[in-house]
Amino acid sequence: MRSFLKNIGTSVLAATLAAGGLLAATGASAQQRPIRIGAFTATTGGASFLGDPQEKTLRLYVDKINKAGGVLGRKLELFIYDSAGDARQAVTYTRRLIEDNEVDIIIGGSATGESMAVIPIVEEAQIPFISLSGGNVVVEPVRKWVFKTPGSDRMAVSKIYTDMKARGFSKAAVISGDGGFDKSCQKEAVTVAKTMGIAIVADEVYAQADTDMTPQFTRIAGAKPDAIVGCGFGLGGVITVRNHRQITPQIPLYFTHGVGSQQFVEGARGAAENVRITVSPLLVAEQLDDSDPQKKTLLEYTKEYQEKFGEKPAAFGGFSYDALHIALAAMQRAGGTDKAKVRDEIERTKNFIGIDGIFNMSPTDHMGLDFNTAFRLTEIKNNGWHLVK
Amino acid sequence: MVDFLQFLLSGITRGSIYGLVGVGFALIFRSSHAINFAQGEFVMIGGMATVFFLTLGLPLVLAAAGAVVAAALIGALLQRLAIAQAKNASVLTIIIITIGAGMMLRGAAEIVMGRNFHSYPAFSGELPVDLLGAKMQSQSLWVVAALVLVTIGIHFFFARTRLGKAVEATFSNRFAATVIGINVPRILIVCFMLSAAIGALGGVVMTPITLTHFELGVPLALKGFCAAIVGGLTSPFGAIIGGLILGLSEAFAGGYISPTYQEAVAFVIIIAMLIFRPQGLFGRRAVERV
Amino acid sequence: MTSDTPRQLIACAVLATALALLPIVAPNPYYLDLATKACLAAVVCIGLNLLSGYAGQLSLGHAAFFGVGAYASAILCAKVGITPVVAMLAGCLISAGIAYVMARTVLRLKGHYLAMATLAFGVIISIVLNREVALTGGPDGMSVPRFNLFGYRTTGVWAGYGLAAVALVLAVRTAIVFVNSRVGRALRAIGDSEVAAEGLGIDIARYKTGVFVISAVFASVAGSIFAHADRFVSPAEAGFMRSVEFVAMIVIGGLGSVAGSIVGATLLTLLPQLLAGFDHYRHFLTGLILILIMIFMPAGIVPTLLASGRALHDRYRPFGRSARSVTGRTSEG
Amino acid sequence: MAPLLDIHAVGVSFGGVRALDGVSFSTEAGRIFSIIGPNGAGKTTLFNVISGAYPAQQGKVVIAGRDMTTAPPSARAALGLQRTFQNLQIFGTMTALENVMVGGHLRQRTGFPSALLGLPSVAAESRAMRRRATELLDLFDLAGLGGAVAGELAYGQQKRLEIARALACEPRILLLDEPAAGLNPSETEDLANVIRRLAGMGIAVVLVEHDMRLVMAISDELLVLNFGRELARGTPAEVSSNPAVIEAYLGVEVD
Numbered sequence A: 001m002r003s004f005l006k007n008i009g010t011s012v013l014a015a016t017l018a019a020g021g022l023l024a025a026t027g028a029s030a031q032q033r034p035i036r037i038g039a040f041t042a043t044t045g046g047a048s049f050l051g052d053p054q055e056k057t058l059r060l061y062v063d064k065i066n067k068a069g070g071v072l073g074r075k076l077e078l079f080i081y082d083s084a085g086d087a088r089q090a091v092t093y094t095r096r097l098i099e100d101n102e103v104d105i106i107i108g109g110s111a112t113g114e115s116m117a118v119i120p121i122v123e124e125a126q127i128p129f130i131s132l133s134g135g136n137v138v139v140e141p142v143r144k145w146v147f148k149t150p151g152s153d154r155m156a157v158s159k160i161y162t163d164m165k166a167r168g169f170s171k172a173a174v175i176s177g178d179g180g181f182d183k184s185c186q187k188e189a190v191t192v193a194k195t196m197g198i199a200i201v202a203d204e205v206y207a208q209a210d211t212d213m214t215p216q217f218t219r220i221a222g223a224k225p226d227a228i229v230g231c232g233f234g235l236g237g238v239i240t241v242r243n244h245r246q247i248t249p250q251i252p253l254y255f256t257h258g259v260g261s262q263q264f265v266e267g268a269r270g271a272a273e274n275v276r277i278t279v280s281p282l283l284v285a286e287q288l289d290d291s292d293p294q295k296k297t298l299l300e301y302t303k304e305y306q307e308k309f310g311e312k313p314a315a316f317g318g319f320s321y322d323a324l325h326i327a328l329a330a331m332q333r334a335g336g337t338d339k340a341k342v343r344d345e346i347e348r349t350k351n352f353i354g355i356d357g358i359f360n361m362s363p364t365d366h367m368g369l370d371f372n373t374a375f376r377l378t379e380i381k382n383n384g385w386h387l388v389k
Numbered sequence B: 001m002v003d004f005l006q007f008l009l010s011g012i013t014r015g016s017i018y019g020l021v022g023v024g025f026a027l028i029f030r031s032s033h034a035i036n037f038a039q040g041e042f043v044m045i046g047g048m049a050t051v052f053f054l055t056l057g058l059p060l061v062l063a064a065a066g067a068v069v070a071a072a073l074i075g076a077l078l079q080r081l082a083i084a085q086a087k088n089a090s091v092l093t094i095i096i097i098t099i100g101a102g103m104m105l106r107g108a109a110e111i112v113m114g115r116n117f118h119s120y121p122a123f124s125g126e127l128p129v130d131l132l133g134a135k136m137q138s139q140s141l142w143v144v145a146a147l148v149l150v151t152i153g154i155h156f157f158f159a160r161t162r163l164g165k166a167v168e169a170t171f172s173n174r175f176a177a178t179v180i181g182i183n184v185p186r187i188l189i190v191c192f193m194l195s196a197a198i199g200a201l202g203g204v205v206m207t208p209i210t211l212t213h214f215e216l217g218v219p220l221a222l223k224g225f226c227a228a229i230v231g232g233l234t235s236p237f238g239a240i241i242g243g244l245i246l247g248l249s250e251a252f253a254g255g256y257i258s259p260t261y262q263e264a265v266a267f268v269i270i271i272a273m274l275i276f277r278p279q280g281l282f283g284r285r286a287v288e289r290v
Numbered sequence C: 001m002t003s004d005t006p007r008q009l010i011a012c013a014v015l016a017t018a019l020a021l022l023p024i025v026a027p028n029p030y031y032l033d034l035a036t037k038a039c040l041a042a043v044v045c046i047g048l049n050l051l052s053g054y055a056g057q058l059s060l061g062h063a064a065f066f067g068v069g070a071y072a073s074a075i076l077c078a079k080v081g082i083t084p085v086v087a088m089l090a091g092c093l094i095s096a097g098i099a100y101v102m103a104r105t106v107l108r109l110k111g112h113y114l115a116m117a118t119l120a121f122g123v124i125i126s127i128v129l130n131r132e133v134a135l136t137g138g139p140d141g142m143s144v145p146r147f148n149l150f151g152y153r154t155t156g157v158w159a160g161y162g163l164a165a166v167a168l169v170l171a172v173r174t175a176i177v178f179v180n181s182r183v184g185r186a187l188r189a190i191g192d193s194e195v196a197a198e199g200l201g202i203d204i205a206r207y208k209t210g211v212f213v214i215s216a217v218f219a220s221v222a223g224s225i226f227a228h229a230d231r232f233v234s235p236a237e238a239g240f241m242r243s244v245e246f247v248a249m250i251v252i253g254g255l256g257s258v259a260g261s262i263v264g265a266t267l268l269t270l271l272p273q274l275l276a277g278f279d280h281y282r283h284f285l286t287g288l289i290l291i292l293i294m295i296f297m298p299a300g301i302v303p304t305l306l307a308s309g310r311a312l313h314d315r316y317r318p319f320g321r322s323a324r325s326v327t328g329r330t331s332e333g
Numbered sequence D: 001m002a003p004l005l006d007i008h009a010v011g012v013s014f015g016g017v018r019a020l021d022g023v024s025f026s027t028e029a030g031r032i033f034s035i036i037g038p039n040g041a042g043k044t045t046l047f048n049v050i051s052g053a054y055p056a057q058q059g060k061v062v063i064a065g066r067d068m069t070t071a072p073p074s075a076r077a078a079l080g081l082q083r084t085f086q087n088l089q090i091f092g093t094m095t096a097l098e099n100v101m102v103g104g105h106l107r108q109r110t111g112f113p114s115a116l117l118g119l120p121s122v123a124a125e126s127r128a129m130r131r132r133a134t135e136l137l138d139l140f141d142l143a144g145l146g147g148a149v150a151g152e153l154a155y156g157q158q159k160r161l162e163i164a165r166a167l168a169c170e171p172r173i174l175l176l177d178e179p180a181a182g183l184n185p186s187e188t189e190d191l192a193n194v195i196r197r198l199a200g201m202g203i204a205v206v207l208v209e210h211d212m213r214l215v216m217a218i219s220d221e222l223l224v225l226n227f228g229r230e231l232a233r234g235t236p237a238e239v240s241s242n243p244a245v246i247e248a249y250l251g252v253e254v255d
Helices: A002-019 A023-027 A048-067 A087-100 A112-125 A153-166 A180-196 A214-223 A234-247 A262-268 A281-287 A295-309 A317-334 A339-347 B002-032 B039-055 B060-083 B091-113 B138-160 B162-172 B174-179 B184-210 B217-230 B236-257 B259-276 C005-025 C029-054 C062-080 C084-106 C113-131 C156-179 C182-192 C194-199 C204-230 C240-253 C258-274 C276-296 C301-313 D043-051 D073-078 D096-103 D112-117 D120-139 D155-167 D185-200 D212-218 D236-240 D243-253
Strands: A035-041 A076-082 A105-108 A129-131 A146-148 A171-177 A199-206 A227-231 A253-255 A276-279 A376-381 A384-387 B129-131 B134-136 D005-014 D017-027 D032-036 D058-063 D081-083 D173-177 D204-208 D221-226 D229-234
Touching: A035 A048, A035 A087, A035 A317, A048 A076, A048 A234, A048 A295, A048 A317, A076 A087, A076 C276, A087 A105, A087 A112, A087 C029, A087 C204, A087 C258, A105 A112, A105 A317, A112 A129, A112 A146, A112 A180, A129 A317, A153 A180, A153 A227, A153 A253, A153 A276, A153 A376, A171 A180, A171 A214, A180 A199, A180 A227, A199 A214, A199 B259, A214 A234, A214 B002, A214 B236, A214 B259, A227 A234, A234 A253, A234 A262, A234 B134, A234 B184, A262 A384, A276 A281, A281 A295, A281 A376, A281 A384, A295 A317, A317 A339, B002 B039, B002 B134, B002 B138, B002 B162, B002 B184, B002 B217, B002 B236, B039 B060, B039 B091, B039 B184, B039 B217, B060 B091, B060 B184, B060 C276, B091 B217, B091 C240, B091 C276, B134 B138, B138 B162, B138 B184, B138 B236, B162 B174, B162 B184, B174 B184, B217 B236, B217 B259, B217 C113, B236 B259, B259 C084, B259 C113, C005 C029, C005 C156, C029 C062, C029 C156, C029 C182, C029 C204, C029 C240, C029 C258, C062 C084, C062 C113, C062 C204, C062 C240, C084 C113, C084 C204, C113 C240, C156 C182, C156 C204, C156 C258, C156 D112, C182 C194, C182 C204, C182 D096, C182 D112, C182 D120, C194 C204, C194 D073, C204 D112, C240 C258, C240 C276, C240 C301, C258 C276, C258 C301, D005 D043, D017 D032, D017 D043, D017 D058, D017 D221, D017 D229, D032 D043, D032 D185, D032 D212, D043 D073, D043 D081, D043 D173, D043 D204, D073 D081, D081 D155, D096 D120, D096 D155, D112 D120, D120 D155, D155 D173, D155 D185, D185 D204, D185 D212, D212 D236, D221 D236, D221 D243, D229 D236, D229 D243, D236 D243
Parallel strands: A035 A076, A035 A105, A105 A129, A129 A146, A171 A199, A171 A227, A227 A253, A253 A276, D032 D204, D032 D221, D081 D173, D173 D204
Antiparallel strands: A276 A376, A376 A384, B129 B134, D005 D017, D005 D058, D221 D229
16 A cells, blocks of 8 residues: 555656656755745636636746746745645645645635635645635635735725726626635625615626526616626626627626636627726736836736747736745745745735735735735726726 | 517527537437437537637638537547447446546647637627517527527438438337347447537537637536436437527526526426426336336 | 355455554655545445445436535534534435435436436535525635544544544445345345346335435535545535546446445546646546546456456356446346 | 135236236136237236236236235235246346345345344344255255356256246245246256146246146146137146137147
């Protein structure tokens, strides 16, 4: 039994190393042990639209940083697994990362559920974990070892309602899928509306795999909202805007960052025109003022991602960019990979200029984004992203 | 009234999609008493292969035809190289082979086309069609047309062609079919090709509406399978009617009652059917011979 | 499977010893996590195999019973504050009740009706778990308290493994004794020929109902233990794809074989871990492996290996035993 | 006292075809009652109606004084009715011994709870049943084949196994559907002895058989069916001298 398990262990390790293109890095044997970055993302399954760019971004930057000599004179070694957005698999892979791969930090959890599932494990193992999921519950209440980089749905929704009020709208309809990503946004959309004086006149749900949402939009049309808030991502997001164009083109449509990718606009084939989306500044980087501190980082990330993968990065890719760089910066400040020190340094992250915004973490805030930089309001015009000023 | 019409149109569009997916289940169940869990992947291949051929620069008609032919070939290969290879396999073994085949096709699409979704323009423009105040996507008409075409085609195939009659004979009694000289292995290949082609045709016409993605097949297959069950599992026409029933029920339940449990409608119908009409709408009651 | 009960109980003891030694030889808790999941899947599969491999009925919704057990434990422990053992029993009762009603409704019919009913019921359960956010946490799932027994709180992956291993040994022992009892023989007879079984006085609907309820309870217990082992449950556990995975496990391991259930469950639990490094090629390879196993071992791994072992041993018996068809008709002459 | 098996005017149609029309007969413990007739005369259908595989659409089936017309096969078995099948229905994946053990289903008690708990009584009962099954196998010349997978036995062995299985629950009525089909003359001779012995044990044997020599040699009473109706009934001597039977059947069949 033992040799059997050992075989599994070694063959898997070999495969992982080979896939990560890291065998080349082992040449520098005189050096210290590489810094081990552990990650799990939902590259397949329902949340694959979130996980795929996150995985690509991590691979891209681990490679790039290694080419530039690594961190603290040590190479990076990436262990990354596909959780398929499934809590059970996330738990197993997290144990694997901690116990078998002996990683120094864990980045991952494209979906809120899988992030929540691994929290007891990382807390018990006392290893820093930077989540890539949107739900506030991940960092509220603050847990010692858990951080996250995506701006929260509450911020996104607040931004939408602020714009709606500026346009004189007071009645909103919400349409969302039944996945965790959508649900989290929908919950905030309903809760925040109360505090901001917006009336929710319709709250419609569709199944994530649904191919047609016209009944939902017909009901929304009957409720006569001033505007519609879409909480969705991936295919569901595209079908939502297409059905919106079909049934209720006269009602303005807002969306949160779930549709923050150029593929969304292309898939919508014109139906995304005039839709307003709160999204990280990534998709409108060129339009930012030159004085904007994020502009340089955003343009660089866009360029590097596009060169490597032949497509523009989606907003979610930025989450893992931020997580990786915050972690590495913390290790640099800590002067090593001591987990407790790295954790303390992550918590001390100040003025970190990332893709999703500018991070200022604290013992009471393990996300560290502020309302103004986290999300920008954009509008789709001529199949392109435009900053609404 | 406009709402009613809108739900009706939604139901017909959905129903046609489910029907197009369901027909393949019925055809294969009829010929080999197996549930083909790769059926959804044939639909996905229809859309994906069309996208692939379009990017090669082929005109839409050729790309679509190429996708259907490609799917039919994959269907034949699946039968020949996998299912026929498992000698004396039980029905469950065949089911697991189709599950494996579905994963392979999904994996192949993932390798070739990546993990993004894909689509291509609707065949007759993107502007919604106005019908007495209700609006439908023009592509829905193409989906319905494909369903009608498949219905007529299947009818013609079973009623008029020698091959279709041979398929019927094989279904009624495989042993007797062998005795009267029907090449049963060939019939099975034909059934797999046919259901793959019909699934792919569905994929071709629905992709402008549903878009396509390497993992799209699984949820579609589940709905298509439900359509086939409602139709009695052995009847291609039953699957088409079953699909329309599911689609309309979903649209009206979602529209008039609440969309929250819209997804469950298909399954509630199945349970109701098992209680009240277990052989399905068009299924034959199994005749027990001792 | 001959009715050589003592020898099989020895096998059971060997299994128990191996499971007890595993924590000592396992390099680290990750392997225990995998072993826990394999054990729990095996428990589900042993129950499912009694239904499919012996009584010849197919269930396409067994994950729903796993989900019922998992959520019963999660909700009753986290929200009501009931002690885990009682919560587990409550889960069993709910699962058994659902299974009983379903079986009574459809098992009077002959054919694939149980497959359809379980499919529909399973998906409905997973939709309900997904939608009833206030109770279940919705799509994001919910956290579960630690398992405690007589006030003794257990910690870490060890406890989860311990529970799963004990459950597996009990399941194996129960299944072996059961299969070799009058009831088990009656079920196997039903799987082979319903007509003859009925003629011998076996009340087919009652026996199928009974074994379906038992298999549901096996799945429910596994689900409850899973909830405490992972300390987290999500609706995916009850989903259709999980149900299909359980069926794949028993067919690949071998229908009508307790050892096959364990082998199939272990293989399909480890496979994603083994293929984790292959990135885009993972799905393709998984599918290919499933197909190859089925082509070369259509009766499943364990029966095929046993048959070839026997063929070597006994030259006079040229044919290995073939797999039972799911409808269980083996017509001779 | 009521007869052990009483069939009263049963009728069955399949899609408009009358397979059985007003057939009646009754028989007693220890008697050998045979049903003969050309192919398609309704013999096997009559067996299926008696054993409960199909319900009788008209008429009554009375077993041991109880009206069982609509009862399922398992309930009829509980009253002591057993049958064998023309197209053998042995349990092909189980061993020969296990086949016979299942045959004794009604003579055992273990239910789901005790089977699951594995109580000592379960094993004890299995042991006792195994002993009885072994005896039955010996009785039918299957000694030593108990561990063999039944589906792999020779045809003649499977036929004997089926009878042994039917006897395991000590039936009062035994329906044998063409037991001699496929047997050679010496095997048929053995079979005749077996059937006589069963009758001698007090079992009411009902036989459907094409082998006229066998039927004529062992039957106490005969029923001749033709197109689902009774053509004649009586002792072998009476039937073989009945002109209608000679014309419709015996004239063609007997050489």
